[in-house]
Amino acid sequence: MTGTVQPHSFRPRDLVGGHVVVDLVNTVTARDADPVDWLDGYPRLLEWAALTGHFTPAALADLRRLAEADPAGAARALDDVRALREAVHDVLTALVVDHASAAPPQALATLERHWKQAVARSRLILRPDTPRVEVDSAPPGLVRLHDELALQALDLLRSLPTDRTRVCPGRRCGWLFVDTSRAGRRRWCSMATCGNSAKGRTHYERRRADGR
Template identity: 60%
Template sequence: MAATITPHTFRPRDLVGGHLVIDLLNTVTARDAEPLDWLDGYPRLLEWAALTGHFAPEDLATLGRLAESGPTGASATSGASGASGASAISGLASASGPAAAEQALARVRELREALHDLIAALVHGEAAPEEAVERVGSHWKSAAAAARLTVHEGTPGLRVTVETSGLDRLHDEIALQALDLVRALPRERTRVCPGQRCGWLFIDGSRAGRRRWCDMGTCGNAAKGRTHYQRKRAAGTGPT
């Protein structure tokens, strides 16, 4: 997908997907028109991640420092991380700095688009695109290779950290969660917003299961306004 990269300040109203992975897909808006990619840099990705509440603030702060530092700048994190933390982070020094952060962001974008193609096909009842399946699988394998098996409250699972993933920490977490989502995707409740210049995906968590819009306050109200305007024009009482 070709999209225009544009700055955007993320707000809570941008998180309407019902799942971390779906919210990542929605960092591109107007997919049904002229797509706009809101992830204009690694700091913006961290801003989005902080808003989701799925990532520890201290991890995001460390990633921010890694993204800013050069290949020998990991020592800048030692004051906040302590001796053991500084030792672990120093091992990531060769993969730090603006260039490495840009590459990590590119991997997030690649994963996002592959997931969008796959999930959109599932929602529409279409055959899953082979290329998208292969790309998602490749990203998952990369994330799994960096993960460690842990047991939390009696449940085993794969866990990634800044120490194991470096600047790919967000990518790896999303890739791991994506596989779980795709396997258990509630297709009858996952929809594409029909709003103009939208195309966002969302999981309808309402009791009635009749949610149509990504958000009633934006796309829903806009559609109601257009309908009202068209009715007034048809009745000859509106502006021409």
């Protein structure tokens, strides 16, 4: 991604993707204009992760302590998450926007490499209901978020409803989202933001035209 890095305080309204990995992709905004990366550091990544609800507070507290003790390692871990994010974005765009029969080879190779690294550090845990692959937390490491997201990314792509996965047409947005609505006619990432802004612009332009 070429663009700027900018601090951002994550809020629930930033989680509109319908899947945690899609929400990760959306930590870059304005992809349709001048992209802005909201992950300005590892602490910000932890802030986002806490908001998603996919990671336990205890695990995130451990990662925070590890990051404070090893800033260089935290920076490398953030770079890995960013690389994973961009690979997923390129693959999703190829499938959903370009309707390509194959994803970009470089993006696919990057995603495969990150997934294999995550699998190599994972273990199969038998839950009471079903077997499940979980990231090995003994010992914990700064790569834990990356690994869990990489495993989730493969699950997403294997079951992606391409006919219900869309790119928001809002100005300075470009966010992806999976339309889980019953009717399947969702257009905007959020009516509260891009939807209402578009309606406001349309109303303003109509009034200007009527005035002339």
